[in-house]
Amino acid sequence: MKNKIKASLCVIICMLITFCLCACNAEFKLNSGGTESVTDGQTLSVHYLDVGQGDSIFIELPQNKTMLIDAATAEYGEGIAEYIYEQGYEKIDYLIATHPHADHIGGMKAVVEKFEIDKIYMPKASTTTKTYKNLLQAIKDNGLKINTAKAGITIAQSTNLKIDILAPNSDSYDELNNYSAVIKITYGDRAFLFMGDAEKLSEQEITADVKADVLKAGHHGSSSSTSEEFLARVNPTAVIISCGKDNSYGHPHKETLEALEKAGIEIYRTDTMGTIIASTDGESLEITDNNPAANH
Numbered sequence: 001m002k003n004k005i006k007a008s009l010c011v012i013i014c015m016l017i018t019f020c021l022c023a024c025n026a027e028f029k030l031n032s033g034g035t036e037s038v039t040d041g042q043t044l045s046v047h048y049l050d051v052g053q054g055d056s057i058f059i060e061l062p063q064n065k066t067m068l069i070d071a072a073t074a075e076y077g078e079g080i081a082e083y084i085y086e087q088g089y090e091k092i093d094y095l096i097a098t099h100p101h102a103d104h105i106g107g108m109k110a111v112v113e114k115f116e117i118d119k120i121y122m123p124k125a126s127t128t129t130k131t132y133k134n135l136l137q138a139i140k141d142n143g144l145k146i147n148t149a150k151a152g153i154t155i156a157q158s159t160n161l162k163i164d165i166l167a168p169n170s171d172s173y174d175e176l177n178n179y180s181a182v183i184k185i186t187y188g189d190r191a192f193l194f195m196g197d198a199e200k201l202s203e204q205e206i207t208a209d210v211k212a213d214v215l216k217a218g219h220h221g222s223s224s225s226t227s228e229e230f231l232a233r234v235n236p237t238a239v240i241i242s243c244g245k246d247n248s249y250g251h252p253h254k255e256t257l258e259a260l261e262k263a264g265i266e267i268y269r270t271d272t273m274g275t276i277i278a279s280t281d282g283e284s285l286e287i288t289d290n291n292p293a294a295n296h
Protein backbone atom coordinates (compact mmCIF):
# COMPACT_ATOMS: atom_id res chain seq x y z
CA MET A 1 0.00 0.00 0.00
CA LYS A 2 2.77 2.40 1.00
CA ASN A 3 4.63 1.63 -2.23
CA LYS A 4 1.48 2.30 -4.21
CA ILE A 5 1.10 5.74 -2.61
CA LYS A 6 4.78 6.47 -3.27
CA ALA A 7 4.40 5.44 -6.90
CA SER A 8 1.29 7.62 -7.29
CA LEU A 9 3.10 10.56 -5.72
CA CYS A 10 6.00 10.05 -8.12
CA VAL A 11 3.65 10.10 -11.12
CA ILE A 12 1.92 13.26 -9.87
CA ILE A 13 5.25 15.02 -9.28
CA CYS A 14 6.50 14.02 -12.75
CA MET A 15 3.28 15.31 -14.31
CA LEU A 16 3.62 18.60 -12.43
CA ILE A 17 7.24 19.04 -13.56
CA THR A 18 6.28 18.28 -17.19
CA PHE A 19 3.38 20.73 -16.96
CA CYS A 20 5.62 23.49 -15.55
CA LEU A 21 8.26 22.89 -18.22
CA CYS A 22 5.63 23.04 -20.97
CA ALA A 23 4.10 26.21 -19.51
CA CYS A 24 7.53 27.94 -19.35
CA ASN A 25 8.34 26.76 -22.84
CA ALA A 26 5.10 28.18 -24.17
CA GLU A 27 5.88 31.55 -22.66
CA PHE A 28 9.29 31.98 -24.22
CA LYS A 29 9.20 29.88 -27.33
CA LEU A 30 6.72 30.14 -30.12
CA ASN A 31 5.57 26.67 -31.01
CA SER A 32 5.86 26.25 -34.73
CA GLY A 33 3.85 23.04 -34.28
CA GLY A 34 6.28 21.08 -36.40
CA THR A 35 5.02 22.99 -39.39
CA GLU A 36 7.57 22.87 -42.16
CA SER A 37 7.89 25.86 -44.38
CA VAL A 38 5.43 25.35 -47.20
CA THR A 39 6.87 28.00 -49.44
CA ASP A 40 8.14 26.61 -52.68
CA GLY A 41 8.71 30.02 -54.19
CA GLN A 42 5.08 30.13 -55.36
CA THR A 43 3.11 29.90 -52.14
CA LEU A 44 2.35 32.86 -49.90
CA SER A 45 2.05 31.92 -46.22
CA VAL A 46 0.92 34.26 -43.48
CA HIS A 47 1.84 33.25 -39.92
CA TYR A 48 -0.23 35.05 -37.28
CA LEU A 49 2.04 34.33 -34.34
CA ASP A 50 0.76 33.48 -30.88
CA VAL A 51 2.47 36.29 -28.98
CA GLY A 52 0.06 36.91 -26.12
CA GLN A 53 -1.47 40.39 -25.95
CA GLY A 54 0.21 41.89 -29.02
CA ASP A 55 0.70 41.49 -32.77
CA SER A 56 3.38 39.81 -34.83
CA ILE A 57 2.75 38.46 -38.30
CA PHE A 58 5.44 36.76 -40.35
CA ILE A 59 4.80 36.43 -44.08
CA GLU A 60 6.58 34.15 -46.53
CA LEU A 61 6.17 35.88 -49.87
CA PRO A 62 6.68 34.23 -53.27
CA GLN A 63 10.29 34.09 -54.54
CA ASN A 64 11.52 33.44 -50.96
CA LYS A 65 11.03 37.03 -49.84
CA THR A 66 9.79 37.79 -46.35
CA MET A 67 7.84 40.37 -44.44
CA LEU A 68 7.31 40.94 -40.72
CA ILE A 69 4.45 43.10 -39.51
CA ASP A 70 5.08 44.05 -35.85
CA ALA A 71 7.08 42.16 -33.23
CA ALA A 72 4.91 42.00 -30.10
CA THR A 73 6.21 42.92 -26.62
CA ALA A 74 9.91 42.74 -25.70
CA GLU A 75 9.82 39.26 -24.13
CA TYR A 76 8.74 37.76 -27.47
CA GLY A 77 11.60 39.23 -29.56
CA GLU A 78 13.88 36.19 -29.25
CA GLY A 79 11.01 33.75 -29.82
CA ILE A 80 9.91 35.57 -32.99
CA ALA A 81 13.50 35.52 -34.33
CA GLU A 82 13.75 31.80 -33.52
CA TYR A 83 10.47 31.10 -35.32
CA ILE A 84 11.66 32.89 -38.46
CA TYR A 85 15.00 30.99 -38.41
CA GLU A 86 13.03 27.73 -38.06
CA GLN A 87 11.18 28.56 -41.27
CA GLY A 88 14.58 28.82 -42.96
CA TYR A 89 15.09 32.58 -43.31
CA GLU A 90 17.87 34.94 -42.24
CA LYS A 91 16.66 38.02 -44.08
CA ILE A 92 13.55 40.16 -43.73
CA ASP A 93 12.84 42.07 -46.92
CA TYR A 94 10.08 44.25 -45.51
CA LEU A 95 9.79 45.11 -41.82
CA ILE A 96 6.69 47.04 -40.76
CA ALA A 97 6.17 48.68 -37.38
CA THR A 98 2.46 49.53 -37.63
CA HIS A 99 2.63 52.07 -34.77
CA PRO A 100 4.91 52.71 -31.79
CA HIS A 101 3.02 50.89 -29.02
CA ALA A 102 5.03 48.38 -26.96
CA ASP A 103 2.79 45.39 -27.88
CA HIS A 104 3.79 45.94 -31.54
CA ILE A 105 7.39 47.18 -31.43
CA GLY A 106 8.68 45.76 -28.12
CA GLY A 107 10.39 42.75 -29.73
CA MET A 108 11.52 44.63 -32.83
CA LYS A 109 14.91 45.71 -31.46
CA ALA A 110 15.91 42.02 -31.25
CA VAL A 111 14.68 41.46 -34.82
CA VAL A 112 16.62 44.47 -36.16
CA GLU A 113 19.78 43.25 -34.45
CA LYS A 114 19.49 39.63 -35.63
CA PHE A 115 18.35 39.84 -39.25
CA GLU A 116 19.53 41.39 -42.45
CA ILE A 117 16.76 43.86 -43.23
CA ASP A 118 16.08 45.44 -46.57
CA LYS A 119 13.38 48.03 -45.86
CA ILE A 120 11.69 49.32 -42.72
CA TYR A 121 8.36 51.15 -42.83
CA MET A 122 6.94 53.13 -39.90
CA PRO A 123 4.25 55.82 -39.74
CA LYS A 124 5.24 59.38 -38.82
CA ALA A 125 4.16 59.01 -35.21
CA SER A 126 6.34 59.18 -32.18
CA THR A 127 6.20 58.54 -28.47
CA THR A 128 8.64 59.23 -25.69
CA THR A 129 8.82 55.67 -24.40
CA LYS A 130 12.16 53.94 -23.82
CA THR A 131 10.98 51.02 -26.01
CA TYR A 132 10.51 53.36 -28.97
CA LYS A 133 13.80 55.21 -28.40
CA ASN A 134 15.70 51.91 -28.11
CA LEU A 135 14.22 50.70 -31.38
CA LEU A 136 15.19 53.93 -33.19
CA GLN A 137 18.71 53.59 -31.81
CA ALA A 138 18.96 49.95 -32.97
CA ILE A 139 17.75 50.97 -36.45
CA LYS A 140 20.41 53.72 -36.58
CA ASP A 141 23.16 51.47 -35.20
CA ASN A 142 22.43 48.93 -37.95
CA GLY A 143 22.72 51.57 -40.66
CA LEU A 144 19.06 51.37 -41.65
CA LYS A 145 16.81 54.16 -42.81
CA ILE A 146 13.10 54.43 -41.98
CA ASN A 147 10.62 54.75 -44.86
CA THR A 148 7.41 56.58 -43.93
CA ALA A 149 4.34 54.38 -43.98
CA LYS A 150 1.31 56.24 -45.30
CA ALA A 151 -1.66 55.64 -47.58
CA GLY A 152 -0.87 55.43 -51.29
CA ILE A 153 2.53 53.75 -51.03
CA THR A 154 3.17 50.50 -52.89
CA ILE A 155 5.80 48.43 -51.09
CA ALA A 156 6.16 45.75 -53.75
CA GLN A 157 4.66 44.88 -57.08
CA SER A 158 5.23 42.01 -59.52
CA THR A 159 3.08 40.02 -61.92
CA ASN A 160 0.91 38.34 -59.28
CA LEU A 161 1.82 40.17 -56.11
CA LYS A 162 1.02 43.64 -54.83
CA ILE A 163 1.68 45.04 -51.37
CA ASP A 164 0.04 48.38 -50.61
CA ILE A 165 -0.23 50.70 -47.63
CA LEU A 166 -3.85 51.88 -47.23
CA ALA A 167 -3.49 53.96 -44.03
CA PRO A 168 -2.75 56.27 -42.25
CA ASN A 169 -4.52 58.83 -44.45
CA SER A 170 -4.12 61.89 -42.19
CA ASP A 171 -1.02 63.61 -40.83
CA SER A 172 -2.08 63.68 -37.19
CA TYR A 173 -4.44 61.90 -34.85
CA ASP A 174 -5.35 62.16 -31.16
CA GLU A 175 -5.10 58.41 -30.75
CA LEU A 176 -1.77 56.70 -31.52
CA ASN A 177 -3.64 53.56 -32.72
CA ASN A 178 -4.97 55.50 -35.72
CA TYR A 179 -1.45 56.07 -37.06
CA SER A 180 -1.36 52.30 -37.69
CA ALA A 181 0.02 51.32 -41.05
CA VAL A 182 -2.73 49.27 -42.73
CA ILE A 183 -1.28 46.79 -45.22
CA LYS A 184 -3.00 44.95 -48.04
CA ILE A 185 -1.32 42.04 -49.79
CA THR A 186 -2.89 40.80 -53.00
CA TYR A 187 -1.59 37.56 -54.50
CA GLY A 188 -3.39 36.26 -57.57
CA ASP A 189 -7.08 36.09 -56.70
CA ARG A 190 -6.49 36.25 -52.94
CA ALA A 191 -6.03 39.22 -50.61
CA PHE A 192 -5.04 39.75 -46.97
CA LEU A 193 -5.66 42.88 -44.95
CA PHE A 194 -3.66 43.78 -41.83
CA MET A 195 -5.11 46.55 -39.67
CA GLY A 196 -2.56 47.02 -36.89
CA ASP A 197 -4.55 48.79 -34.17
CA ALA A 198 -6.39 51.12 -36.58
CA GLU A 199 -9.73 52.25 -35.18
CA LYS A 200 -13.05 53.22 -36.78
CA LEU A 201 -11.82 56.73 -37.68
CA SER A 202 -9.01 55.31 -39.79
CA GLU A 203 -11.32 52.67 -41.29
CA GLN A 204 -13.63 55.49 -42.46
CA GLU A 205 -10.75 57.42 -44.02
CA ILE A 206 -9.60 54.56 -46.23
CA THR A 207 -10.85 55.14 -49.76
CA ALA A 208 -8.80 52.36 -51.38
CA ASP A 209 -10.27 48.95 -52.17
CA VAL A 210 -10.20 47.02 -48.88
CA LYS A 211 -11.82 43.80 -50.14
CA ALA A 212 -9.90 40.83 -48.73
CA ASP A 213 -10.32 37.11 -48.03
CA VAL A 214 -8.59 37.27 -44.65
CA LEU A 215 -8.78 40.26 -42.30
CA LYS A 216 -6.49 40.71 -39.28
CA ALA A 217 -8.94 42.58 -37.07
CA GLY A 218 -7.83 45.99 -35.84
CA HIS A 219 -6.80 46.52 -32.21
CA HIS A 220 -6.96 42.88 -31.02
CA GLY A 221 -10.70 42.60 -31.70
CA SER A 222 -11.56 45.70 -29.64
CA SER A 223 -14.93 47.40 -30.20
CA SER A 224 -12.89 50.51 -31.13
CA SER A 225 -12.38 48.85 -34.53
CA THR A 226 -14.03 46.60 -37.13
CA SER A 227 -17.20 48.65 -37.67
CA GLU A 228 -20.02 46.85 -39.45
CA GLU A 229 -19.66 49.25 -42.41
CA PHE A 230 -15.97 48.47 -42.75
CA LEU A 231 -16.56 44.74 -42.36
CA ALA A 232 -19.09 44.88 -45.19
CA ARG A 233 -16.51 46.63 -47.40
CA VAL A 234 -13.78 44.07 -46.64
CA ASN A 235 -16.24 41.17 -46.88
CA PRO A 236 -13.75 38.56 -45.62
CA THR A 237 -14.32 34.82 -45.29
CA ALA A 238 -12.06 34.67 -42.23
CA VAL A 239 -11.00 37.09 -39.51
CA ILE A 240 -7.92 36.64 -37.36
CA ILE A 241 -7.85 38.13 -33.86
CA SER A 242 -4.43 38.43 -32.22
CA CYS A 243 -4.79 38.73 -28.44
CA GLY A 244 -3.63 37.26 -25.15
CA LYS A 245 -5.47 34.72 -23.03
CA ASP A 246 -7.48 36.46 -20.25
CA ASN A 247 -6.05 39.87 -21.20
CA SER A 248 -6.99 42.81 -18.98
CA TYR A 249 -8.65 44.73 -21.86
CA GLY A 250 -11.32 42.08 -22.38
CA HIS A 251 -10.18 41.64 -26.02
CA PRO A 252 -11.78 40.51 -28.19
CA HIS A 253 -14.86 42.52 -27.27
CA LYS A 254 -18.30 40.94 -27.36
CA GLU A 255 -19.54 43.51 -29.91
CA THR A 256 -16.82 42.53 -32.40
CA LEU A 257 -17.45 38.80 -32.02
CA GLU A 258 -21.20 39.32 -32.42
CA ALA A 259 -20.73 41.40 -35.59
CA LEU A 260 -18.46 38.72 -37.06
CA GLU A 261 -20.86 35.92 -36.15
CA LYS A 262 -23.81 37.86 -37.57
CA ALA A 263 -21.92 38.24 -40.85
CA GLY A 264 -21.16 34.49 -40.90
CA ILE A 265 -17.38 35.02 -40.88
CA GLU A 266 -15.00 32.33 -39.62
CA ILE A 267 -13.16 33.52 -36.50
CA TYR A 268 -9.60 32.49 -35.69
CA ARG A 269 -8.05 33.61 -32.37
CA THR A 270 -4.43 33.29 -31.32
CA ASP A 271 -5.42 33.19 -27.62
CA THR A 272 -7.45 30.00 -28.07
CA MET A 273 -5.86 28.45 -31.17
CA GLY A 274 -2.18 29.41 -30.97
CA THR A 275 -0.29 30.43 -34.10
CA ILE A 276 -2.53 30.51 -37.17
CA ILE A 277 -1.20 29.99 -40.70
CA ALA A 278 -3.02 31.04 -43.87
CA SER A 279 -1.51 29.82 -47.15
CA THR A 280 -2.42 30.46 -50.76
CA ASP A 281 -1.07 29.76 -54.22
CA GLY A 282 -3.09 32.72 -55.46
CA GLU A 283 -6.20 30.58 -55.97
CA SER A 284 -6.95 28.16 -53.14
CA LEU A 285 -6.73 29.31 -49.52
CA GLU A 286 -5.96 27.13 -46.53
CA ILE A 287 -6.04 28.21 -42.88
CA THR A 288 -4.60 26.01 -40.13
CA ASP A 289 -3.99 26.50 -36.43
CA ASN A 290 -1.96 24.82 -33.73
CA ASN A 291 -5.00 23.63 -31.86
CA PRO A 292 -7.29 21.60 -34.10
CA ALA A 293 -9.51 20.81 -31.10
CA ALA A 294 -10.49 24.48 -30.67
CA ASN A 295 -13.86 25.57 -31.92
CA HIS A 296 -14.02 27.76 -34.95
Ligand SMILES: [Zn+2]
Pocket residue numbers: 054055101103104197219220
Ligand atom coordinates in the same frame (compact mmCIF):
# COMPACT_ATOMS: atom_id res chain seq x y z
ZN1 LIG B 1 -1.93 46.69 -29.87
